[in-house]
Amino acid sequence: MANAHAHYYVPESSRWPILATISIFVMFYGGALLLNHHASGPMTLGAGFLGLVIVLFGWFGDVIRESEGGRYGNWEDVSFRMGMMWFIFSEVMFFAAFFGALFYSRVLSVEWLSGAGAKAATHQFLWPQFLADWPLLKLPQDYGFQIAKDVVPAWGVPAVNTAILLTSGATVTWAHWGLKANKRGHLILGLALTVALGAFFVYLQAEEYHHAYTDLGLTLNSGIYGATFFLLTGFHGFHVTMGTIMLAVILFRSMKGHFKPEHHFAFEAVAWYWHFVDVVWIGLFIFVYWI
């Protein structure tokens, strides 16, 4: 603790949490209306989203003002660190559900559909012509699905994207060195490079999706391979996008002169998040694209 007699900073009442809840509620409500084909869905969803963006500016704005106003000592910092750490862990478990689905179908259920283990009868009576193969392009049932011609090979864009994300992990660490040494130019350059690499990753991923949909016929509707491929890479891409936005905020704040060599929790939180996104990608590259 910076000061042995310091009081823990308990913020006064805040309207942001309830407004965040209302915005997200409106988003969910609009999203559900949209999925049920109600005309009011998109507008409602959009209104909720707009509300949420405003709330995030307000809420984070308060926190940044408190931080820059010196309200947070090491004691408060530890709470934030724990919060971020366990939030990231919860994200890891979210991805684990989808990795679990990938491993389960690839190792067990696709094999069972072709009669492995004690499932000979299942195979015989359901789809006797089905053969297990991974990546699964030919599905048990040959109608009602978009049959993919091929999958995205690992050693093309995905390998480039791996290099990009690994490099961006290095640049954000380099920026952190700059921050700790109080070299502001070094910090800002490192962050700017990281943001650029993140954005480039998202761009390449979007290109890859476009290629998959238009040239390969690999879509969400291409059976279990398409399902696991797009949800895993899609949620990852969403996280990279969020991470890039967070990095951009940190870059902007650095340019405004925020953060001190010994006090910069927000920077570290974003860096942790970025490394987490990086590690998930390694898992994706190995298990979705490569082997």
Added chain:
Amino acid sequence: MSQAATHHDTHHEAHHATGITRWLTTTNHKDIGTMYLVFSLIMFFIGGSMAMIIRLELFQPGLQFVNPQFFNSMTTMHALVMIFGAVMPAWTGFANWLVPLMIGAPDMALPRLNNWSFWILPFAFTLLLGTLFMPGGAPAGGWTMYPPLVLQTGEAFPFLIFAVHFMGASSIAGAINIIATVFNMRAPGMTLMKLPLFVWTWIITAFLLIASIPVLAGAVTMLLTDKFFGTSFFNAAGGGDPVMFQHIFWFFGHPEVYILILPAFGIASAIIPTFARKPLFGYSSMVYAAASIAFLSFIVWAHHMFTVGMPLAGELFFMYATVLIAVPTGVKVFNWVATMWQGSMTFETPMLFAIAFVVLFTIGGFSGLMLGVTPVDFQYHDTYFVVAHFHYVLVTGAVYALIAGTYFWLPKWTGHMYDEKLGKLHFWLSTISVNVLFFPQHFLGLAGMPRRIPDYAVQFADWNMVSSIGGFVFGASQLLFVWGIVKCARGGEKATAQVWEGAHGLEWTVPSPAPYHTFSEPPDASTIEGGMR
């Protein structure tokens, strides 16, 4: 820093907002705890009304009151409301009130996040309960949401999924807050092995929440994309597997049952020593047992699906892992009994509910052991035996501990003693009726009555009628609980700070009712010993 702080205070609004704004914007752990508890009580009555409709329809064979679709909605919604709306928020409410008081912290570590965790809940349940009025009705495929059945839900479907996402966010945020609070906010001298067991069991619960709720979020997301975006996660025709949903769901679902019950263990471990006037027997073994239960809870999930056709090795593994849980659970029950052994016991209402908790929860534990044995489960699966089992562990387990805890800490919260006569009447009526309600369901299940059906063969008529009568009495008895709480909140004999002669722990050192801000100056906890005595 202090200079900056003074400067900051000058341009801030008044310290307390008043009226409704106070509750909407509060960052105070006691305000938020109260809101959680009140919300949970309302949900108990909404979920309870659904249970009354279920028991009404099952009073006699044949279809008398509701159509089968609505009956199925009732079983589905009853479970979702009771689990996510009543029991889980009640525990978070207890944690909000008690964890900072028990560890000597000025508040929760992340107060604004705390407000957010609570206020999500009324909105999430608006999404969920609103489905009752939608075309196609409320979800009726069971709270476990198994595909392909759940995919036939009407307009309610996306509302169900988003409601689950929303409540999940609330639970994760609440859990993160409790972890940060316990690990960062303890008073000097309050080492981990001195924490009251309620705090210990809640930390372990928080880890279970953070590890399991995101998996549920993933599972329901896959349902959503299967329904609306053409994915084949749970569609065998596309290479997926409907059984895979059950695996992912129960990977969440089994830890979830410990999320519901672990804090109850903490409550029993606080109340029994107080009224036995003896220290808790085996404090550290209680901590290790709770941790072992939590660890095991992640490797037993498939005992919910022994009959789906898993490989034999899977059936065996999940059976052995499941029955292994009886060991740490047995340690706990043994320790509670040993705590009472030769104690100078008195039987105030919280103690009555705590003792009933130990006895009746153990009955639910034994039937769980029976269900955990694969070949036996083949007979019991999806029968009323399962319904009897999980209502013993959840109603006479989790809910009894909640009621016990409410009577125990109510004087601390309100500053008044509750009406002891009323409390005892509530206890005896509840305890007799709850056994009339659920015990016969064991017989029905063993005789082969399936669960989740609105009508049944005539040989099940007698015990169903008995069970329904028990249900109505139990439901009505809970009105006494509400009356007791309201009476206590409005007045009554003034409570002392200590409240109970045998009570130990930091929360009993502050006045009753606990002032709005407590432990702004951290107390010295170094004299406290493990287990509080």
